[in-house]
Amino acid sequence: MNKLVFLVPTYNESVSIVELLEKLREFRISADLGFDVIVIDDNSPDGTADKVESLKLPWVRVLRRPGKAGLGAAYRAGFAKVLAVDTYSHVITMDADGSHRVEDLPAMIEAIKPGRSITLGTRWITGGSVVNWPKSRQALSKAGTKYAKIALNLDLNDLTGGFRIYSVELLKALNLKYMQATGYCFQIEMAMAADLAGAVATEVPITFVERVNGVSKMSKSIVVEALTQTTRWGISRRLRSNADKLHYVK
Ligand SMILES: Nc1nc2c(ncn2[C@@H]2O[C@H](COP(=O)(O)OP(=O)(O)OP(=O)(O)O)[C@@H](O)[C@H]2O)c(=O)[nH]1
Ligand SMILES: [Mg+2]
Numbered sequence: 045m046n047k048l049v050f051l052v053p054t055y056n057e058s059v060s061i062v063e064l065l066e067k068l069r070e071f072r073i074s075a076d077l078g079f080d081v082i083v084i085d086d087n088s089p090d091g092t093a094d095k096v097e098s099l100k101l102p103w104v105r106v107l108r109r110p111g112k113a114g115l116g117a118a119y120r121a122g123f124a125k126v127l128a129v130d131t132y133s134h135v136i137t138m139d140a141d142g143s144h145r146v147e148d149l150p151a152m153i154e155a156i157k158p159g160r161s162i163t164l165g166t167r168w169i170t171g172g173s174v175v176n177w178p179k180s181r182q183a184l185s186k187a188g189t190k191y192a193k194i195a196l197n198l199d200l201n202d203l204t205g206g207f208r209i210y211s212v213e214l215l216k217a218l219n220l221k222y223m224q225a226t227g228y229c230f231q232i233e234m235a236m237a238a239d240l241a242g243a244v245a246t247e248v249p250i251t252f253v254e255r256v257n258g259v260s261k262m263s264k265s266i267v268v269e270a271l272t273q274t275t276r277w278g279i280s281r282r283l284r285s286n287a288d289k290l291h292y293v294k
Pocket of ligand 1: 052053057086113118138140141255259
């Protein structure tokens with residue numbers, strides 16, 4: 045296994061990110077993994093970026109962006125940073141808010157497959173679960189995945205979650221600059237692009253824990269974007285499947 049890098053997008057996560065980095069520090073030692081972390085911060089008014097830098101962890105960097113531009117844009121900027129160097133073999137994406145548990149990382153890392161691969165932390169399979177998440181959010185997440193699964197013909201069970209591992213080989217094969225999603229449907233778009241690139245997808249059950257600190261950035265416009273985009277992608281996948289592949293895969 046070569047070197048891993050974590051991408052953690054943040055917007056006003058000054059409390060949660062410190063807790064996450066502390067857990068990652070312990071994991072880094074116990075698992076003896078010399079990974080790096082890039083926190084992608086959109087100029088959070090609560091000073092998240094300064095807070096992270098004040099910890100002075102040599103394996104953690106902050107990618108400072110000028111303002112809130114959505115999860116998709118943050119990840120794209122993070123991927124570009126990773127691909128600009130020849131250091132890493134895999135990228136782990138993780139929310140900063142404590143919803144994605146460091147405890148689930150060993151199984152996720154263990155499950156990585158060679159070549160073009162995507163490993164998906166999955167709530168909605170046997171062994172997966174959610175803790176303290178309102179029923180309404182659970183229903184939205186399940187319905188979102190179900191819709192995307194049918195619309196895009198993807199045999200995966202958690203298409204909106206952000207706890208994933210991408211091989212750099214896969215990322216290099218994708219036209220990341222052509223990705224369209226701003227909000228959380230970026231996760232759906234990436235799963236679809238990985239499929240078009242012929243990546244091996246592995247689902248690993250995870251426990252998703254509702255955040256304790258900070259506030260959710262989920263909004264109605266994010267849901268509307270996901271619904272609209274998924275419908276568009278579904279239609280174009282059926283009508284112009286080859287053009288779609290040429291769009292997403294180099
Ligand atoms: N850089 C950046 N990070 C973001 C943006 N929107 C959300 N994030 C981060 O992305 C991660 C997921 O966002 P959350 O607000 O927790 O959303 P969620 O986990 O889908 O939904 P909840 O269950 O409501 O928390 C968190 O680490 C956020 O801080 C953004 O516009 N820019
Ligand atoms: Mg969250």
